[in-house]
Amino acid sequence: MTGSADDLSSAAVLEARDLTRTFDEGRVRPLEHVDVDVHRGETLAVVGSSGSGKTTLLNILGLLDRPDSGHLAVDGVAVDDLPERRRAVLRARSLGFVFQDSLVDPRRTAAENVALALVFAGVPRGDRPQAVDRALASADIGHRAGTLAGNLSGGERQRVAVARAIAHRPAILLCDEPTGNLDETNTERVFTLLESYARSGGAVVMVTHDLDLAQRCSRSIRVAHGAVVTS
C-alpha cells in the first residue's frame, strides 16, 4: 500500500462501472448495471437482505468471480481483459480478505499463518519477519504469536485472520461478515482494527448484517433488486 494517513488521496482504489452478474441463465440477477467506487481511508459498509447480492459484489471486487459485463479497476489496474495469472498476482498483492470464518490453519502458529500469507503476496523473505510482527501487533495479538491457531479463542483467531489479511499492506481490505461469529467485545475489537487500517490509508469494504456497525462506517451502500444505492 502506498498511501498513508497523511496522503489519503481521493482517487478510487476500486472502481466498478456498469457491473452485471446473473446466475441460472439469467433467472437470478443480483447485480444489474451497478457502479461502486471505494477510496483510500474509507470504511464502506455493504448491507442488504439475505440473497440480495452482497457476496456476489464482494467476490467480483475481490477478483474471485467475473461479472457478465461491466468494467472494474483494482488499485489502478483495469482487470476486464487481464488473464487469470495476472489477476491472481493483483489479488495477492493489492487485496486482503477477511471472512466470517477465515479458516486460519489450526496446526500452524499465529505467526506462521501470517508468514504464509506473505509468501503468497510475494513479500521478500527478508522482509517477512518484521511484517509478521508488525501485523500481529497491529491486530493486538502479538502476545500469542507462537501459539497454535487451533489453541486460540474464536476472537483471537479472527484477529490473526485480520493480521494475515493486512500483513502485506494491501490497498484494499475486503471483509465478508468479519464479525459474524463474534460476541460484542470481539466484534468491537475487530471493527476497531478495520477502522484503524482505513485510517492508515487502506480502503476497507465490509459486508455486514450489523446495522450499528454499518452506521459507524464512513459510508454505506445497500444492495437490493439488482441495484446498489447509497443508504
Ligand SMILES: Nc1ncnc2c1ncn2[C@@H]1O[C@H](COP(=O)(O)OP(=O)(O)OP(=O)(O)O)[C@@H](O)[C@H]1O
Ligand atoms: N454460483 C451461484 N450460482 C447460482 N446462484 C447463485 C450463485 N451465487 C449466488 N447465487 C444467487 O445470487 C443471489 C445473491 O447471492 P449472494 O450470496 O450474493 O447474496 P448475499 O446478499 O451475500 O446473501 P447473504 O446475506 O445471505 O449471505 C442469491 O439468490 C444466490 O442464490
